[in-house]
Amino acid sequence: MRVVTLDSWRKARVIVADGVWGSPRNRFLDWAVGETVVVLVARDGVVTGDVSGPRHKSDLTAWDNDVYEWTVPLAGVALIEGMVGQRLNAGVRAVVRRSYGEQVYFRVLLHGMKLGDEPEGRIRELLQSPASAGQSENTH
Secondary structure, eight states, X not given: OEEEEESOHHXXXXXXXXXXXXXXXXXXXXOOTXXXXXXXXXXXXXXXXXXXXXXXXXXXXXSTTOBOOEEEEEEEEEEEOHHHXXXXXXXXXXXXXXXXXXXXXXHHXXXXXBXXXXXXXXXXXXXXXXXXXXXXXXXX
């Protein structure tokens, strides 16, 4: 599992619509097919998906007319908004912060570092809680 961040719903909706996570830098060297990606959207919600293929170089212009050369395809993309999304976002942040400490917390989110088994298990519990069951889903 990887946890990453975005600053706006506009950007998050591109992930949902296109089924892809993008970056101007090649940060996906060790991302594996089947891994879950949790995207924290500002402090407002969450988008989840599973890596469905290898990273590739692309000329995709996705966010703010920026070219995100490196992309990773996602399947089973789900969008969790509203109060449930806000609570889930805060819960995931709390798990990562408690697990890695304040200094490493930001690097984990910035680089999408692979989580250890314990924080991944806690986040999976949050994602599967009845409060997250009201999520809207858009599968590609």
